[in-house]
Amino acid sequence: QSKRKKLKEEKAAAAKMNATIVQHLTQLHAIEPQNIPGYFEAFMQQHHFQAWQHLSFADSFAIAEGNDYHNNNTFLTLNNISLEAGTDFFPLNFSANKQVSGVAAPALNEAGAPWFKNLSDLLHEHAHDSTFDYYAYCLKESKRAAAKGATALLFYATDLHLPPMLTFRAFEYNDSLPIPIVFISPKGWQKTQTDDVSEIPIQVSVSIQPKAFHSVNYVSVINHHADSTLLLYTREPIEGLATLLSLSDVLQKQMQLNYVLIYQPYQQYHLAATGLFNRLETYHALHCHYAVEILADTNTSANRSSQGFYTQLIQLPIPNNNNGQTNKQYITATNQVLPCKQYLLTKNCLAKSLNEKTTVIQDIIQDVTTQISTYTHHETSKP
Numbered sequence: 001q002s003k004r005k006k007l008k009e010e011k012a013a014a015a016k017m018n019a020t021i022v023q024h025l026t027q028l029h030a031i032e033p034q035n036i037p038g039y040f041e042a043f044m045q046q047h048h049f050q051a052w053q054h055l056s057f058a059d060s061f062a063i064a065e066g067n068d069y070h071n072n073n074t075f076l077t078l079n080n081i082s083l084e085a086g087t088d089f090f091p092l093n094f095s096a097n098k099q100v101s102g103v104a105a106p107a108l109n110e111a112g113a114p115w116f117k118n119l120s121d122l123l124h125e126h127a128h129d130s131t132f133d134y135y136a137y138c139l140k141e142s143k144r145a146a147a148k149g150a151t152a153l154l155f156y157a158t159d160l161h162l163p164p165m166l167t168f169r170a171f172e173y174n175d176s177l178p179i180p181i182v183f184i185s186p187k188g189w190q191k192t193q194t195d196d197v198s199e200i201p202i203q204v205s206v207s208i209q210p211k212a213f214h215s216v217n218y219v220s221v222i223n224h225h226a227d228s229t230l231l232l233y234t235r236e237p238i239e240g241l242a243t244l245l246s247l248s249d250v251l252q253k254q255m256q257l258n259y260v261l262i263y264q265p266y267q268q269y270h271l272a273a274t275g276l277f278n279r280l281e282t283y284h285a286l287h288c289h290y291a292v293e294i295l296a297d298t299n300t301s302a303n304r305s306s307q308g309f310y311t312q313l314i315q316l317p318i319p320n321n322n323n324g325q326t327n328k329q330y331i332t333a334t335n336q337v338l339p340c341k342q343y344l345l346t347k348n349c350l351a352k353s354l355n356e357k358t359t360v361i362q363d364i365i366q367d368v369t370t371q372i373s374t375y376t377h378h379e380t381s382k383p
């Protein structure tokens with residue numbers, strides 16, 4: 001009777017979990033992507049999970065991304081032809097933020113007017129010299145031009161076959177010179193239909209400004225007042241989030257650890273870069289020891305490995321209705337901040353039916369439950 005009762009309870013629990021996963025998958029597929037964070041928040045509120053802070057599940061952050069010149073105040077017009085910033089030209093990182101107009105011929109550099117400098121010969125000469133510093137050369141020429149009364153300096157090249165030797169250095173902006181300084185690509189120069197001796201009207205303006213990535217993590221906390229904390233997160237808005245939310249009942253009962261559940265929508269940065277770990281310690285006195293990430297297929301190698309990465313490879317069975325056999329779809333694990341297991345849901349998995357996806361998610365949940373026991377044993381066995 002005891003065995004029958006236990007088996008009955010296990011079947012009931014499996015059926016309940018199955019229904020929960022199906023419900024999440026169905027509802028997440030039905031709502032617009034911009035409403036998915038609201039779904040996460042509503043679920044957490046309904047189940048009385050702890051909010052991030054001040055009754056909010058939103059954790060806003062900003063990440064400095066250097067400097068950027070793509071704005072309405074950066075432009076270049078030569079011979080009455082407008083060039084496109086980033087494609088036809090870009091400022092150099094020691095350019096002044098300034099607007100200048102004038103008339104000049106490329107072959108004539110006169111005080112009180114913009115100057116031109118053709119880099120084609122230089123680029124040919126040093127095309128195979130990896131030690132030549134083009135930026136140092138351009139800085140030297142820019143200082144000389146500014147000292148001799150140039151109001152702007154326009155470097156350019158004419159050979160379409162040479163690889164680009166100069167780029168905009170977003171993290172090295174230093175407006176050390178008093179004049180605008182830009183580089184015009186060969187395609188940009190061709191657009192101007194300019195010869196060396198004809199005077200042409202010039203309008204050049206540079207505005208290099210700090211750039212930051214602003215976004216939000218959605219975070220909930222299950223604090224069992226344990227010594228160690230497991231972080232579970234996903235950037236995948238349907239299968240990944242359905243897995244995360246379906247784990248919540250398990251996590252509330254597994255009291256050996258604290259848990260932090262995170263939905264990180266469509267973001268290019270690792271959680272550590274967002275400053276989340278520091279804020280967890282500040283607001284909740286929680287220090288994360290382990291992590292579980294659930295991803296969709298990112299087209300990266302399943303066996304990716306590099307310095308600083310902790311990598312695991314596991315296999316989850318995915319039923320195949322066509323032949324009744326079980327396929328093994330690889331789900332890899334990489335994380336460069338915390339010891340982590342990362343489940344990468346493959347394209348094959350995402351194309352499966354609702355029932356088959358449910359089976360995969362159940363396997364992930366069972367594996368995470370096993371990991372919780374492993375982490376707990378590891379912590380309690382420390383001297």
